[in-house]
Amino acid sequence: MLEVRKEYFADERDDNLKEIGKGTQRQDMLGHVTGASTYFNDHKLQGMLHLKVLRSEQPHARLRRIDLTEAERSPGVRRIIRGQDVPRNLNTLLSLINFGIDDEPTLAVDKVRYLGEPIVAVVADTPREAYEAMAKIRVDYEPLPTVFDVEEALKPGAPVVNETYPKNTFTYHERYDHQNLRFGDIERGFAEADHIIEHRYQMSPIEHATTETNGSIAAPDTNGRYIVYTSTQALFFSLDTCAKILDVPSNTFHFVGGTVGGGFGGKVDTLTEPLSILAAMLTGRPVRYVLGREEEMQFASPRGAERIYLKDGVRRDGRIVARKVRAYTDSGAYTRLSSYGVVKCVAHLPGPYTIPNVHGEVFCVFTNRTPATAMRGFGVTAMDFAIECQMDRLAEVVGMDPMEFRILNAYRDGDMKAHRREAKGTALIECVQVAAEKAKWPIREEFRRMSSRQGARAPAAPREERIVIAPARAPASPEPARAYEPPRPAPAPPPQPAPAHGATRFSSVFGARRR
Amino acid sequence: MMIPLQFRHNGRDVALFVDGATNLLTALREQLGDTTPKFGCGQGGCGACTVLIDGASHLSCLTLAASVEGRSVETLESLKDGPRLHPLQKAFMDHFAAQCGYCTPGMLMAAKALLDRNPNPTRTQVVEAISGNICRCTGYEAIIEAVLDAAQQHRASA
Amino acid sequence: MAPLTLRNCATVAEAAAALTNERDARYFGGGTLVMRDVNEGDLSFSALVRTTDRSLARIETTGQRFVLGAGVTYAAVLAERELAFLHPVARSIGGPAVRNMGTIGGNLFAPAPFGDFAAALLALDATVLLQGGYANRETPIEDFLAARERSFGALVLAVSFARPAGPEAFRYRKMARVKPKGGSVVTVAAHLPTSGGRVMGARIAFGSMGATALRAKSAERALEGRPLDAAAISAAANAALEGLSPVDDALASAWYRREVAGVQLRRLLSGDAS
Numbered sequence: 001m002l003e004v005r006k007e008y009f010a011d012e013r014d015d016n017l018k019e020i021g022k023g024t025q026r027q028d029m030l031g032h033v034t035g036a037s038t039y040f041n042d043h044k045l046q047g048m049l050h051l052k053v054l055r056s057e058q059p060h061a062r063l064r065r066i067d068l069t070e071a072e073r074s075p076g077v078r079r080i081i082r083g084q085d086v087p088r089n090l091n092t093l094l095s096l097i098n099f100g101i102d103d104e105p106t107l108a109v110d111k112v113r114y115l116g117e118p119i120v121a122v123v124a125d126t127p128r129e130a131y132e133a134m135a136k137i138r139v140d141y142e143p144l145p146t147v148f149d150v151e152e153a154l155k156p157g158a159p160v161v162n163e164t165y166p167k168n169t170f171t172y173h174e175r176y177d178h179q180n181l182r183f184g185d186i187e188r189g190f191a192e193a194d195h196i197i198e199h200r201y202q203m204s205p206i207e208h209a210t211t212e213t214n215g216s217i218a219a220p221d222t223n224g225r226y227i228v229y230t231s232t233q234a235l236f237f238s239l240d241t242c243a244k245i246l247d248v249p250s251n252t253f254h255f256v257g258g259t260v261g262g263g264f265g266g267k268v269d270t271l272t273e274p275l276s277i278l279a280a281m282l283t284g285r286p287v288r289y290v291l292g293r294e295e296e297m298q299f300a301s302p303r304g305a306e307r308i309y310l311k312d313g314v315r316r317d318g319r320i321v322a323r324k325v326r327a328y329t330d331s332g333a334y335t336r337l338s339s340y341g342v343v344k345c346v347a348h349l350p351g352p353y354t355i356p357n358v359h360g361e362v363f364c365v366f367t368n369r370t371p372a373t374a375m376r377g378f379g380v381t382a383m384d385f386a387i388e389c390q391m392d393r394l395a396e397v398v399g400m401d402p403m404e405f406r407i408l409n410a411y412r413d414g415d416m417k418a419h420r421r422e423a424k425g426t427a428l429i430e431c432v433q434v435a436a437e438k439a440k441w442p443i444r445e446e447f448r449r450m451s452s453r454q455g456a457r458a459p460a461a462p463r464e465e466r467i468v469i470a471p472a473r474a475p476a477s478p479e480p481a482r483a484y485e486p487p488r489p490a491p492a493p494p495p496q497p498a499p500a501h502g503a504t505r506f507s508s509v510f511g512a513r514r515r
Numbered sequence: 516m517m518i519p520l521q522f523r524h525n526g527r528d529v530a531l532f533v534d535g536a537t538n539l540l541t542a543l544r545e546q547l548g549d550t551t552p553k554f555g556c557g558q559g560g561c562g563a564c565t566v567l568i569d570g571a572s573h574l575s576c577l578t579l580a581a582s583v584e585g586r587s588v589e590t591l592e593s594l595k596d597g598p599r600l601h602p603l604q605k606a607f608m609d610h611f612a613a614q615c616g617y618c619t620p621g622m623l624m625a626a627k628a629l630l631d632r633n634p635n636p637t638r639t640q641v642v643e644a645i646s647g648n649i650c651r652c653t654g655y656e657a658i659i660e661a662v663l664d665a666a667q668q669h670r671a672s673a
Numbered sequence: 674m675a676p677l678t679l680r681n682c683a684t685v686a687e688a689a690a691a692l693t694n695e696r697d698a699r700y701f702g703g704g705t706l707v708m709r710d711v712n713e714g715d716l717s718f719s720a721l722v723r724t725t726d727r728s729l730a731r732i733e734t735t736g737q738r739f740v741l742g743a744g745v746t747y748a749a750v751l752a753e754r755e756l757a758f759l760h761p762v763a764r765s766i767g768g769p770a771v772r773n774m775g776t777i778g779g780n781l782f783a784p785a786p787f788g789d790f791a792a793a794l795l796a797l798d799a800t801v802l803l804q805g806g807y808a809n810r811e812t813p814i815e816d817f818l819a820a821r822e823r824s825f826g827a828l829v830l831a832v833s834f835a836r837p838a839g840p841e842a843f844r845y846r847k848m849a850r851v852k853p854k855g856g857s858v859v860t861v862a863a864h865l866p867t868s869g870g871r872v873m874g875a876r877i878a879f880g881s882m883g884a885t886a887l888r889a890k891s892a893e894r895a896l897e898g899r900p901l902d903a904a905a906i907s908a909a910a911n912a913a914l915e916g917l918s919p920v921d922d923a924l925a926s927a928w929y930r931r932e933v934a935g936v937q938l939r940r941l942l943s944g945d946a947s
Contacts, residue, residue, distance in 0.1 A: 023611060032616030033604040035551030035591040039617065042550035052714075128536075128677060131714030211555045211563050211617040211651050261553070261617030262651045292713065293556035516678045535679025536711055536721055557712035559705050565770055571748070572770040577708040579701065579723065581679055625769065646854060647768015 008430050028259060037259045039212060040229040045219050045286035049078055051279050052130035053289075054120045054137050055299060056112035059368040060144040060159065063110055066120060067138035074136055076129030078283050081121040083109035086278060087247035092335050093269065096240050101171070103164035104334035104371070106245055106274050112141070113161055113333035114370050116298040123279045123287060150307055150328035150365040161333055161366040170331065170339045170364035179346040181325075181360035183418035189322025189357030193313025195397045196322075200309050201386035205302035205330070208375055212261020214269075214300050215290030218276040226280055227254045230273050233263040238270040245274045246281070253277070265374030269301055269336055304338050304372025305330040306345075306382040310390045313357075318400045318408050322357040323350040327383065331364050332371035338364050341372075341379030348380045350418055351387040352428045353409040358418040403436045404447045414454040426452040522583045524549065525593035533580045539573075540564045542580035543590065551591035551620045555649070562648030565621035566590050572628040572647075591620040594627065602672075603627060606665035607658070614652035621648050626662045636666055677711065680722045688724040689805030689828040698722050700828060702744060702779040705771055706787075729778070729830065732756070737836060743778025743829040747790070750777070758843045762793040762862070765847045767854055778829045781814075782821060785881045786856035786924050791818065792880035793845055795888060796862035799834040803827045818885040838866035846941050847880075848933065850924055857881040858925040859937050865901065872896040872905070881924075882917040882934060891915035892938060901942060910939040 004021045031037035068080050083089050083105055090102040108119045120137060124130035145159040152158055153168040160166050169177040190196055216230040232238040235257045243250035260267055272289040279287035291300060306329050313322035327345060331338035342364040349360040395405035410428040417423050429452045436443045517532040524547060533542050543549045543566070555563030557576050564576040567589040594601040603626050606612070613619045622645055629636055629644035636644070641662045650658060680698070682688040692698050699718040701707050707721065729744030734755035741750075747763040750756050751772065766789055767775055780790040781801065794814050801817040803810060805827045814832070837843040845862045849855040860880030865872055875896045877889040891912035899905040919930035939945075 025608065026611075026614075028616065029608050029611075029613060032613040032619045033600070033607045033623065034595055035620050037616045038550075039553070041554065042544075044545060044548060044550075128714065131716060134714075135716055209651060211561055211615070211649060212553065213555070260615060262615045264651070290554070293558055293560075294713065516676070518679065518681075534676075536677040538708060538712065558709045559767070559771055562768060562770065571773045573773055574705075574770045576712060577704045577774065579679065579704060579708070579721070581681065582704075582723070628769065644769055647770050 005434065009427070012425075031259075039259050039261050040217060040231045040257065041212075041215060041288070041290060043217055043229045045217065048217070048219075048286040048288055049123050049125060049279065049283060050127045050130050051121055051123045051276055051287050051289040052127065052134060053118045053275070053295075054122065054134050054139070055295070056108065056115060056117040056119055056141075057139075058112055058141045058143055059115045059148075060146045060161070061112050061141035062144060063108060063112060063119065064140040064142050065138070066140075068120065070136040070138075071122065071133040074124075074129065074133035076125040077122060077133045078125065078285070079123045079279065080133070080137075081107065081123065081275065081278060081282065083107040083119075085282070086245065086274070088245050091241065091245050093237075093241060093337060094335075094340060095244070096237065100335055100339055101164050103162055104336070111144075114368050116295070116370060117333070118275075118299070121275050121279065121289075123283055146368045148367050148369060150305075150330050150363070150367060153365050153367050154328075154363065159368075161368055165366055168366045170335055170342070170366075172339075172343075178361050178363040179342050181346050181349050181358060181418055183359075183420070184322075184357035186322055186324055186357045186359035190311075190313040190324075192315070192321050194316040195394075196311065196313045197390070197393055197397060198309065198311035199386075199390060199393065200307065201382075201389065202308075203303075203306045203382045203385070205305045205369070205372060206375060207297055207302045208262070208264045208266030208300075209296075210260075210262030210264060210266055213291040213293060213296040214267055214271050215288070216272045216276045217286060217288045218273065218280040219286035220280055220284055221254060225252055225254055226277055227256065228273055228277060230255060230257050231260055231267050232257050232270065232273070233260055233265070233267040234270075237268065238273050241270040242273050242277055246278060264376055265303070265337075265378060266300060269373050271300060298370065301332070301336055301371055301373035303375035303378055303382075304332065304341065308383060308386040310386050312390055312394055314394050314398055316398060318395075318398050318405055320353060320355050320394065320409050322359075323355045324359040325349055325361070325383075327360075327362045327386075328365050329363070329379070330369060330372060331366055332369040333366060334371040335364070335366075336371045336373040337378070338372050341374065344379030345383050347419070348383055351384065351391075352411055352426070353391075353406075354411040354415040354423070355409070355418070360418075401443060403432055403441055403443050406432050407443070407447045407450050410452070412452050412454065428452065518581055520581060520584055522585060523587040525589055535581060537580045538576050539566070539578040539580045539583060539588070540575040543575060543588070549590050549592055552624075553617055553620060555617070555621075560649070561618075562621045562625065562645075563618055565624045565648065567624055567628055570628070570631060572625050574647075589624070589627075591623055594623060601627075602665040602668045603630070603662065606661040606668065610657045610661040610664060612653060612657040612661040618648055618650045618652075622650065622658055626665070629662070630666055630669065634666060634670055636663070638663060676719070678720050680720055682722060682724040683726065685724055685726045685728060685804060685828060685830060688722050688726070691720075691722045692828055693805040693826050695720050695722075703746060703774040703776040705767070705775040706779055706783055731831075738833045739836065740831050740833045741777055742831045743781075744776050745778075746774065746776055747772035758837055758840070759790075759793060761845050762790055765789055765845075765849070765854060765860075771854075777832065781817065781829060781832075785884060785920070786858070786922060788886055789847055789857055789860045789880050792860045792878045792886035793843075793862040794832055794834065795878035795886045796845075796864045796876045797834040797837065797843065798864070798876055799832045801829060802831040802833065804830055815888060821885065837864055841944075842866055844941050844944075846937060848937055856922075856924050859930055859934050860886075861934070861937050861941050863938075863941055865896070865942075867901070870900050871898050872901055873898065877909070877913075877938065879913075879917055879934060882919045882930060884918075884920075887917055889913050889916060889938070896942075903943075906939055906942040909942060910935040913938045 002021045086106045089105045092100040094100045122130045122133045147153045147159045218228045221227045235255045239255045276287045276289040308327040311324040314320045342362045345362045350358045395402040411423040415423045521530045553563040555561035566575045697718045698720040701721040701723040729742040731742040733740040750763040799814045801812045847860045848858040862878045864876045875893045880886045892909040895908035895912045913935040919927040
């Protein structure tokens with residue numbers, strides 16, 4: 001089972017571990033093995049209708065005409081829903097916490113921006129009747145130039161994917177087209193380095209591929225409310241998103257969820273609930289909208305692909321003195337949660353290592369791909385992949401063992417991080433030491449004795465005076481002869497009408513956590 | 516076009532009318548209210564819809580409901596004996612062989628199909644028996660251990 | 674478009690007639706291909722034709738030719754000892770549930786990256802027995818595959834093939850992303866009869882290297898009349914791609930398939946089990 005190394009950091013906590021190290025049964029395990037666990041689609045409602053969505057066959061096109069006349073007469077069709085029928089047809093998920101601009105339609109109106117974008121929803125008595133009606137819908141596309149590469153999207157003259165963001169990047173704090181991190185003096189750092197390496201890392205979009213696809217069933221309830229069974233990972237989030245899109249008070253809805261057939265971040269986008277609820281409102285009947293597997297792959301968000309350029313300067317004694325990161329997250333055609341992923345990415349730089357000169361620039365870029373969203377540590381995991389590959393390469397360049405190299409460069413308590421906060425509660429060194437022990441990977445005695453504790457760092461080897469591992473600096477001092485302004489705490493946003501859904505600010509998104 | 520259909524569902528005789536092209540998964544879930552087999556892909560790739568027909572594993576999403584006329588269909592509902600869990604169910608619990616639980620009904624039926632025919636499977640045979648079932652959460656090890664353990668428990672008590 | 678109806682037929686004759694007479698009918702065998710299309714909302718057919726005629730499940734192994742009814746499942750192949758040489762093929766298809774359902778007749782219609790059993794049958798020079806439609810009664814599988822788009826109106830009754838020349842003569846390997854099953858990156862099957870230590874009448878068939886299983890005739894010619902030694906194997910591997918036209922799909926690019934086809938053939942001919 002689990003091995004617990006209580007001797008580490010024993011003085012920093014009480015030794016009263018009652019639950020750690022023991023297997024604890026899930027409260028729904030009995031339900032899982034008996035089939036009693038209820039997923040959204042396990043609800044059967046009388047008179048339920050089926051909703052299927054006609055999706056864009058073009059990655060980027062104007063919608064010249066949508067002809068529904070034949071489809072509306074198709075047998076079994078109860079209602080066809082278009083963009084004009086959606087009360088508030090433009091939304092972005094994080095508007096609930098006042099972050100971002102509404103950029104994504106529930107149903108496309110004049111333009112489609114990715115293959116698979118929803119255009120029209122057909123509500124019918126049976127799935128096959130919905131498919132038959134869909135086959136009768138005529139859409140006239142006027143194809144537009146496409147852009148699928150993050151760096152191409154940022155070049156002047158690139159096709160504008162999403163007019164809300166005309167430069168194809170998300171706008172932070174209403175001013176900035178990317179997220180920045182500056183610490184020390186990167187060029188001086190590189191000048192001091194004995195070796196400089198630069199590599200490009202590229203991730204693919206990754207599909208969550210949960211065994212249960214996204215879906216929901218919405219039904220009119222007895223008192224003017226609607227009950228919604230949903231696969232969402234975020235019940236309140238989805239409820240408030242629907243309240244906004246459908247322009248009703250949030251107490252109109254009773255969202256029922258709880259057992260999700262796999263999420264991993266792929267069920268936070270509230271992809272199906274707005275339409276299933278709207279269909280229930282328009283037909284007065286229960287409506288089910290479940291994604292098929294192909295739809296789940298094409299339309300439901302993946303983890304966004306990231307392109308990362310990492311340039312590091314390292315001294316021959318193994319200390320990394322400069323790290324420059326330029327990265328692009330491919331958000332696809334709309335923001336969803338990618339804007340937040342980029343914030344996390346920058347917050348994570350330069351990795352768990354003390355590096356005196358750090359320069360980070362991360363962009364949230366729009367392309368004509370399926371919009372990307374959260375997945376398992378999004379914003380962090382891809383950057384970690386790049387950083388750790390780079391650490392191995394750096395170790396090789398200086399001729400050091402890669403485990404020892406990490407221990408040498410790891411942050412320790414009291415070190416100043418690139419975000420101008422002192423590192424606290426660090427433990428990377430101990431993790432690497434135990435991993436090396438477990439893998440029977442020999443590391444030298446001096447590295448086995450290193451510690452994350454404050455003041456435990458061996459002093460850097462003496463060098464000429466011009467080189468200094470930069471101590472903590474007062475954050476507000478402006479740097480001479482630089483046009484760039486160091487980041488300030490976010491300005492107070494202009495007063496806005498209180499959102500009807502009552503959401504409150506989530507401070508860490510603004511990067512200025514106040515204690 | 517509705518056609519009559521009679522078969523044994525978890526030991527009970529049932530009779531219903533199905534649309535000719537309805538798949539067994541839909542008939543079980545929506546007409547008989549047995550929601551234990553799950554929809555995962557509709558393509559035969561995930562195994563979440565696995566049921567036993569005359570003791571052999573089948574993918575109910577690809578099976579015509581009409582084709583089970585006169586046959587025996589078993590789903591997860593049939594595993595429990597009153598309040599008593601089947602050794603497989605108990606072993607899945609003991610080994611933490613589920614997280615989201617969505618693949619679990621299919622996994623249990625695939626495992627049951629194996630153990631009903633081969634009470635002493637090797638690990639390789641267990642892996643092959645569940646090779647048509649996808650789990651996105653557990654990484655499969657706990658499931659394999661659970662099936663082997665259930666086989667052993669069952670042999671010990673037999 | 675009409676709603677989808679089901680025609681249950683007691684005999685193959687009835688099923689064949691239904692397929693011939695109804696333009697938008699599709700035959701439903703094991704369901705592993707057709708039901709997927711139904712579930713995905715395929716509107717190109719409005720009737721499913723199915724039969725419970727037991728003759729489709731027959732396996733004859735006693736004569737000089739094997740005869741397998743089109744309704745024989747992969748599970749049934751695996752249960753038949755006389756078909757041991759085909760067990761690796763059957764085992765590489767689907768999980769156990771798919772093997773209980775899928776039929777070798779259906780596999781003849783499977784699009785790439787499926788159709789592994791059809792590739793094996795092509796290497797065995799099988800004959801396809803048909804009824805109804807505009808098809809001949811007995812068609813060499815190569816001709817059947819080339820024209821199979823036009824065969825939807827006919828009912829495949831059975832396939833037959835001669836007993837392989839010897840226990841080592843029939844070989845098969847499948848390169849899949851998800852082992853031991855799944856769609857194929859490259860499938861290769863070979864029948865290598867020998868006479869006096871020399872290969873005579875070799876048949877090499879690739880799956881997932883084109884719209885249907887295809888013979889690698891240049892590779893076959895490279896082996897003809899030669900012992901199966903390193904030189905011959907190299908010659909065959911180098912000629913593997915001629916006549917093949919792989920496509921990009923989610924499993925592999927056409928480029929990758931072209932890169933590995935010769936490698937897989939070389940391993941197959943060398944008896945490399947890896």
